[in-house]
Amino acid sequence: MVSPGILLVDKPAGLTSHDVVARTRRAFGTRKVGHAGTLDPMATGLLVIGIEGATRLLTYIVGADKTYTATIRLGATTTTDDAEGETVATAAPSAWDAVTDGAIADGIRALTGTISQVPSSVSAIKVDGRRAYDRVRAGEEVVLASREVTVSRFDLIARRDADANIDLDVVVDCSSGTYIRSLARDLGAALGVGGHLTALRRTHVGDFDVADAVSVDSLDGAVPASPAAAAVRVLPRLDVTAEEARDLRHGKRLSGAAARVDGALAAAIDDDGDLVGIVEKRGADLKSAMNMPESAA
Template identity: 80%
Template sequence: MVSPGILLVDKPGGITSHDVVSRTRRAFGTRKVGHAGTLDPMATGLLVIGIEGATRLLTYIVGADKTYTATIRLGATTSTDDAEGEPLTTANAAALAAVSDERIAAGVAALTGAISQIPSAVSAIKVEGRRAYDRVRAGESVELAARQVTVSRFAVLRRRDVDGAIDLDVVVDCSSGTYIRALARDLGADLGVGGHLTALRRTRVGPFDVADAVPVDGLADATALSPAEAAARVLARLDVTGDEARDLRHGKRLVGQAARVAALPAAAIDPDGALVGIVERRGADLKSAMNMPEEAR
């Protein structure tokens, strides 16, 4: 029997997130596998994978903030806002020469903090039931609504002046739902030269770091985090007695116990170290919002 768990995988470029899910299914011998947030085929880095009952935890991970490293090329735009798209415009030499470090810093500052961002048209957002990227590839024009996102850090690590362009190596800390391709597009537009993404790597999802991830060719020997360990990293931890664990699993409330946890929702963990489920406040009580399947002893 396959044990539930959360697996951290370092996705290489050139394959889809679904490819990683498929390989994980084969490696672990189960169909019940999901992930907490897609990476484009061009992108590399951290995919958080749920296996068996731990897929229920992905709901609590997908909205976590994230860190990316990326390379933004100033001086050209593409149809997809990244290097995989068709070239659309190219800036002239005079416009590029006018892009000073000070102007870049001002443009980056304007895209830092709480901002309104229009996602790239080539995204996984659904428009009338179909993914935006499917509509674009079918030749349709797609206009997505702006959304509020938070970019808590947008820092230029290095500037490289290359032939006919400027490459910026950057690091971004952001809320879930932020499109780094859109940051590249918007920075280039602000500077009047256009911009797109040439490299993207996700290095962190909430408390999970790519340094702890396994490569896709190491899946057969990979060890997943237990549901309890993973949940306690993402949420507050509530240690419960055997009786309390039984009550939560049977849908009963822990009466008057909400004050036991500083932050909610919380991961309820039984005396054996197993994750009972995720509890939420109901007045002064605690009640399971999600129960894990009870692990075999």
């Protein structure tokens, strides 16, 4: 029997997130595998994979903040806002005079904080039940609604100048749902020369670090983190007695226990160190928002 757990995988370029899920299914011999947040084929880095009952935890991981390293190329606009698309416009030679260090810094500053962002038209967002990128590939024109996101860090690490472009290496800390391709597009537009993404790597999802991830070639024999160990990295820990654990698993509330939890949610851990489930506040009480399968507890 396959034990539930959370596995960190370092996705290489060229594979889709679904490819990594498929490989994980084969390696662990189970169909019940999912991930907490898609990475484009061009992108590399951290995929948080849930196996068996731990897939229930992905709901609480997918909304965590993310950290990316990226390279933004100024000087050209593409159909996909990244290097995989076709170039649709290039900067006029005269436009580069305005692209000073100060202008770049101002452009980055304007895209930092809580901002309104229009996702790339080739994102995985669904439009009337179909992924936006599927509609674009079918020849449809897709314009997505803007959304509010938070970019808490947007740091320029290096600048490299070439004849027809400028490459900017950046680090971005952002809320879930932020599109780094859109930051590249919008920075290039603000500078009047266009921009797109040429490299993207996700290094963190919440407290999970790509440095702790396994490669796709090392999936066989990889040891996932237990549901309990993973849950307490994204939520506060609530230790419960055997009786409380039994009540939660049977759908009963823990009367008057809300004061034991600081946030809205917590990971309930029983006396054996196993994850009972995720609890939420209901008035003065706590109730289960999600229970782990008892066979996996």
